[in-house]
Amino acid sequence: MKISLPQLFAVGLTLLTAGFTIPTIAQAPAPPQGANPTAQQPGGNPPPPPRSFPAPTNLKVLPKNLSGQQVHEIMDGWEAALGGKCSTCHTANPNDIAPNGRPRLDFADDKKPEKATARLMFGMVEDINKNYIGKIDNSGVPVTCGTCHRGHLDPGPFVAPPEGHDHDHPAAPPAAGEKPSLPR
Ligand code: HEC
Ligand code: HEC
Helix, strand or coil, rough: CCCHHHHHHHHHHCCCCCCCCCHHHCCCCCCCCCCCCCCCCHHHCCCCCCCCCCCCCCCCEEEEEEEECHHHHHHHHHHHHCCHHHHHHHEEEEEEEEECCCCEEECCCCCHHHHHHHHHHHHHHHHHHCCCCCHHHCCCCCCCCHHCCCCCCCCCCCCCCHHHHHCCCCCCCCCCCCCCCCCC
16 A cells, blocks of 8 residues: 555654654655564564564555554554553464463464454544545644544444533423433
């Protein structure tokens, strides 16, 4: 998938946490900082330095030249927006046990349906920002995962506040036998 510069900015604005600078992502397609060209060769991996993340090998919707660090920052943002964990979308690998005795996650694996849904959602968010929000005279605030999810995996239905809060339609006194709406 080809991603234009404005879309890259949308990615930067929409998904990245503070500390991730848009100029870094705008430098694409220069090789991203920290990318390890040997990381994709089986058996040829040098041990990663502390606090570094291996370059991604299976990106289908994010720009393919993102570094491991950049992907990690986007993932932190998704995790927070959905109130989930990495394991919400990523499968545990029973053959890869960490020193704490728990299986490590196989981030490149595509088995979890939530991962496929997240890819679909990412495309939707890009479409909304590019083809809808970007076409109105607005404050420049893009739609993000958090716009709908608000820290929950399944955004619940919108429940309108009680009528008394709507200034155009002052609440009528409750009819006999009807409970008054509770204040919020
Ligand atoms: C809402 C679902 C979701 C959550 C939560 C999530 N991820 Fe992801 N992750 C994805 C998707 C989707 C991709 C693939 C993106 C693409 O295809 O461009 C991905 C890709 C990755 C990759 C790149 C794998 C590769 O080699 O291509 C890494 C690493 C990763 N995630 C780490 C994490 C970490 C760490 C967390 C927790 C902080 C996390 N993810 C939380 C959905 C999620
Ligand atoms: C326009 C509103 C909206 C936006 C923006 C949005 N989502 Fe969603 N998302 C939904 C709705 C609605 C559902 C379905 C919830 C349900 O099934 O109850 C959903 C479902 C999901 C699910 C599946 C949850 C499950 O229970 O399996 C994942 C994963 C997800 N979204 C990830 C994302 C990610 C990642 C982003 C940002 C890239 C995003 N969403 C942006 C509205 C949105």
